[in-house]
Every structure is written in structure tokens, then in C-alpha cells.
Amino acid sequence: MGIEIHGLHKSYQNGDQITEVLHNVNLRVRDGEFIAIIGPSGSGKSTLMNIIGCLDRPTRGAYYLEGQDTGKLGDRRLAAIRNRHIGFVFQSFNLLPQYTALENVELAGLYGNQQPKTVREGAKKALVSLGLEDRMKYRPNQLSGGQKQRVAIARAIVNSPSIILADEPTGSLDSRTGREVLDIFKSLNKEGRTVIVVTHDPGIAREANRIVDIKDGVVREVPHEVS
Amino acid sequence: MRFRESFRSSFKSLFHNKLRSFLTMLGIIIGIFSVIMLTSIGEGIKNQVTSQVESLGANLLYVFPGKIQMGPQTGESKLGVQQAGFGQTNNTLTYEDVLNLKGQEGISAVSCIYNGVDRLDDLNISASTTGADEDLIKVSGLDLRYGRFITKDERVNKEQVAVIGDQANKELFTAGNPVGKTFKVNGKDYKVVGVLEYKENQNMGPQSEDMNVKIYFPVTEMIDRKDQKNISQILVKAVSAEAVEGVEKTVNDIMKKNHTDDEFTVMKQQDMLNAINNILGILTAGLGGIAAISLLVGGIGIMNIMLVSVTERTREIGVRKAIGASRRDILIQFLIEAVFMSIIGGLLGLAAGIGGAQLLPSVLPSIQTAVSLTAVIIAMVFALLVGVFFGVYPASKAARLDPIEALRSE
Numbered sequence: 308m309g310i311e312i313h314g315l316h317k318s319y320q321n322g323d324q325i326t327e328v329l330h331n332v333n334l335r336v337r338d339g340e341f342i343a344i345i346g347p348s349g350s351g352k353s354t355l356m357n358i359i360g361c362l363d364r365p366t367r368g369a370y371y372l373e374g375q376d377t378g379k380l381g382d383r384r385l386a387a388i389r390n391r392h393i394g395f396v397f398q399s400f401n402l403l404p405q406y407t408a409l410e411n412v413e414l415a416g417l418y419g420n421q422q423p424k425t426v427r428e429g430a431k432k433a434l435v436s437l438g439l440e441d442r443m444k445y446r447p448n449q450l451s452g453g454q455k456q457r458v459a460i461a462r463a464i465v466n467s468p469s470i471i472l473a474d475e476p477t478g479s480l481d482s483r484t485g486r487e488v489l490d491i492f493k494s495l496n497k498e499g500r501t502v503i504v505v506t507h508d509p510g511i512a513r514e515a516n517r518i519v520d521i522k523d524g525v526v527r528e529v530p531h532e533v534s
Numbered sequence: 535m536r537f538r539e540s541f542r543s544s545f546k547s548l549f550h551n552k553l554r555s556f557l558t559m560l561g562i563i564i565g566i567f568s569v570i571m572l573t574s575i576g577e578g579i580k581n582q583v584t585s586q587v588e589s590l591g592a593n594l595l596y597v598f599p600g601k602i603q604m605g606p607q608t609g610e611s612k613l614g615v616q617q618a619g620f621g622q623t624n625n626t627l628t629y630e631d632v633l634n635l636k637g638q639e640g641i642s643a644v645s646c647i648y649n650g651v652d653r654l655d656d657l658n659i660s661a662s663t664t665g666a667d668e669d670l671i672k673v674s675g676l677d678l679r680y681g682r683f684i685t686k687d688e689r690v691n692k693e694q695v696a697v698i699g700d701q702a703n704k705e706l707f708t709a710g711n712p713v714g715k716t717f718k719v720n721g722k723d724y725k726v727v728g729v730l731e732y733k734e735n736q737n738m739g740p741q742s743e744d745m746n747v748k749i750y751f752p753v754t755e756m757i758d759r760k761d762q763k764n765i766s767q768i769l770v771k772a773v774s775a776e777a778v779e780g781v782e783k784t785v786n787d788i789m790k791k792n793h794t795d796d797e798f799t800v801m802k803q804q805d806m807l808n809a810i811n812n813i814l815g816i817l818t819a820g821l822g823g824i825a826a827i828s829l830l831v832g833g834i835g836i837m838n839i840m841l842v843s844v845t846e847r848t849r850e851i852g853v854r855k856a857i858g859a860s861r862r863d864i865l866i867q868f869l870i871e872a873v874f875m876s877i878i879g880g881l882l883g884l885a886a887g888i889g890g891a892q893l894l895p896s897v898l899p900s901i902q903t904a905v906s907l908t909a910v911i912i913a914m915v916f917a918l919l920v921g922v923f924f925g926v927y928p929a930s931k932a933a934r935l936d937p938i939e940a941l942r943s944e
Contacts, residue, residue, distance in 0.1 A: 354938075357937075357938050360856070362855065362856060362937045362938055362941075363937075363938050382860050382861050382862075383860045383861075383862065385860075386855070386858055386859060386860035386861075386863070387858065387860075389855070389856060389857065389858045390857065390858025391858070395856045395857065397856075397941070401849070401852075401853045401856070401941070402853075403850055403853065403854075404550075405546055405547060405549075405550035406546070414543075414854070414857060415857040415858060417535050417536070417539045417543075418535050418854070418857060418858035418859050418863060419858060420535065420536060423536075423538075423539065462857060466858075
């Protein structure tokens, strides 16, 4: 099962100019892998990640997630996949400022149509597992960067997704908290989750089982020793 | 997302921007406030007029010159009154008609009103005067303070006597009891036989005159010395309210002997009420309609702020989509926000409007107000519709946002 991408192309139209961001990408990720996607800015790695996360659709080619052809799914089904099977972690945390840490985490459960009570329990558990039991009532602007990212991770895992997608998750953090966050991803991976991290940071890439390098929209597997 | 959670989510966003949400609601608050206030004033006037007309007695009928068609009677409401020869020019009603009606079955009294202008030599002014006969006091509820009303003999003999109102008494005789005294009209002496009780000026209703300035002469005496031989209206009093229907027919039949169909109109109290209510109803609706325009402006305010909000919260929308919101979830959330603002604004406006309508009479005692349930319901439904109507576009704009673009935005 896992992720299977065949002959994927993605291009954007800007006026009458068409830019191809991804060119004939073929990628296979097995369940439980830890993959780092590296490459220079503008190489298309975020685009690939958005497609894997069902936020974007390929222009051409096929993307199978857990054996399901995502190209055939409508908006509501894709939303449900994002909710249940995928957990997003962003560089800029993307917590909603009007909500407390707990409410931010709950939101993911609520979009999954669960009972508010179940959602609250799950959210508390996720926050506790990340050492945030005394920060639940805090709003994002009262939290440090590392704490914010841990809240974001709690939100990503609250629905127990099989895949964690992280876009430069340590990009806004200092090296020490970045290390802590990386350790969280490693332990999530040990629990059996697939972790895909887009990063510039060779330190993170070194931790991954596999490294995928994107340059000018073309994907290339990198042998581990090289990086 | 469950509806209840969407609701809470929307509420939270609105509460997060308290001042802005309130200012946006203000448009709706003012709109609903004015709709409720204006319709309450309209309803109040309607009630006032109705009670005044009804106080004159439910068993009265009026005969007016000319053909007056009432909307509700014919079933083809054409707003107000169609007239053919209304007024003095084509007036063919005579005092003969009054005499013909007197003593008919079901009729307890018949009188008339003849409008004229006479010179009051003592005051050196011209005043409007009224010709009447002995029965006027029976049909129109006049109260006498001194003396008596005009008698049948005085009417028959065309005597130069007068019954005067309170104000007329003050000006002609500096108050006191003037019965037996005389005053000069067109150079001739008229003897005062009665003075009317002072009456609060009723500025509404069919008898909209100030009763205190009235000067009554025997109608025959007036007709005798005037060129105008026709009377302005005939008042018929039925023996009971139940007899009114029959009397209407009798009056019609008798009038038709001397007049063609379009020379006169018989009206019941109810007809007049209907006509007045009709006109006032249209007036009230018109006022409410004007106020509703401000509601529309309020709705545009909501749309404006919602569009700003969608732009500002582009990133939030992206995040929500990333963690599992469908387009429908986003649409519902923003729609609820818009509807919520219009409904809360509507409720606040409703409270302010009802409060204002209760307070207004104590500030301006001449204005009476009555809050009508219909107006309240219509205003609230309208507020809801405004919210939905002006919320749909920003909400669908939010729902259609590309999550990638949304997440990339700052």
C-alpha cells in the first residue's frame, strides 16, 4: 500500500505562460518509511508534498494513496483523506490565533465529525504526549516557537494519520528546539507512521531512511552516503 | 464538521473581532430599529384613528355627494378614493333629502352639515359656519355646556339663532354664559341659544374639525340667504348597529328617487374605517419600506466586512483545508458568520426598536405607537435573508480558495 506516484506532471499557468514544476515524477513510499525531500528553493518539492497531501492535484499522471486513485475523488473525499490519513506540519506552524492550543488541536478532530467529547480527550492526550499538559489553555502568541511547533504536531497526529507531512518543520526554530522536533518525528516514525519531510537541513536528511532530491522538477533518489 | 461546531467556530471568529463585528452589526441594528419604530408609529396612528372613529358610534351612516368608490368594497383595491364630482360643484344633495329620510324604518335620527362662511361683525372677521338641524345633536354626540341645541321650530321658521363652540364663546363674549345674548352676523343680530362643551382638539378622524370654533345656525336659515343650496353631507343614525345594513339599503332606495346613482355615496362607519386603514396601512408599509433600505445598506456592510475577512483569513482557510475542512465546511462557517451578525444585529435592533416605540409616547405625547407582531416577524425574516443573501458571495469565495495559495499567503 503506502504511496505510489506514476508519471506525475504538474504545471501552472500564469497568463499565457505555462511553467512545469514537476516533470514525470515516479515515487513509491512504503508504509513506515522516513523520507527526506531535498532540493533548492523553487525546485518543486513543496508542490510534490502538497500533491501527496491531497491539497493539490497533478496535471497529469496518477497518485495512489493506500491503493486509492486520488484523481477520482471529489473535494469532500479528499478533505476526509487529509483529515484522517495525513497530518500536516508547517514551517510557520499555522496555528489559528483566536484558538487556544487545545482548541487548535481539537479542530482537526472536529473536522473529522467526531463527538466533541471524544475530540477533547484525544486532543488532550496528544498534547500530553508532547509534553504540553500545562500549555493547553495558552494561545499561540503566548507560546514559544518550539511549543507552537509541538502544538502543530499534536494537531497533525490527533486523528492518528498513517502519514505525517512536514514542510521545513525546523526552519523557524533554533538548532536546539529543531533537534527536539526532529526527535519527535523520529519517534513518530518508530511508532509506524510514514514521515515525509521537506527540508534544506542536511542534519534532518541524515536521519531519514531515504533521500529524494528534486532539481528542476525532476526527482532523483540519492544514495544515503552522499548527503 | 458538525453544524454545532461550525456554529461555535463562527462565533469565536466574530468574538475575536468584537469591535469590527459590532460595527458591522450596527448597520442591521439601525435598519431593524427604524423599521420597527416607523411601523409602530404607523400602527399607533391607525389604532388612534380607529378608536376615534369607533367612538363616534357604530350605527352611523353618512351620505356624501358624488360617487366615492372604496377599494375594499369593490374588491379592486385601487389605493384610496376615486371621485366623481366630489365637492360642491356637482353637489346635488339638498335638505329635502334629509327630510325624506327622517322617520324611515330603522332610522332614529337624520341630520346634515352645511358648510358656509359668514362675516362676524363684532370681531371683523369671516368665519366658517355650519348649518344643522335639531337632530345633529343626536347623531354626532355634541355636549352642551349652556342652553340647548337648535330646535325643530327654529329650523322650520328659519330663525336667526346660533349654537357656538367654546372658543367662539370666548372670542365673542369673553366666556361666561352668553345664552340669550346676540352677536352680529352679516349685519344682522343672531341670538345664542347654546354653547358647546369644551372638547380636546382631535386632529384625526373623519370629523377632523376643531369643535370649539364651531358656530351652528339652523340649516334652513343658512340655505335661505346663501346662493349655494346644497348640503355637504347627510348623517343618518340607525336605531342599532344591527340595523345599519337595512338602513343602508333604505337610504340608498330613498336617495335614488331624487338622484342618479353617481350623485351620492352612502358610507357606513366600517367603510370609512376600512378606507382609512387602507391608506394608513399603505403609508405604514411605505415608511417600513424606506427603513428597509437602511437594512439593505447594513447587508452591504456585512458583505463588505466578510470579503475583507476572507482576504485577511486566507491563511486560516488554507490551514483549515489542510487539516480536513471541505469546501462545504468553509462555506458553512463563513455563511454562519454573516447570518449570525445579521441575526444578532436584528435582535439588538428589535430590542432597541421596541424600547424606542415604548418610550416615544412619553417623549412626544401626541404620538402613539403600537408594535405589531407582523412587523417584528417580517423585520427578523428580512434580517435573516439579508445575512444569507450578502453572506453567500463572500462565503463561496472563501470556499473556492485554492488551499495552496491560501497557505502561501501572509
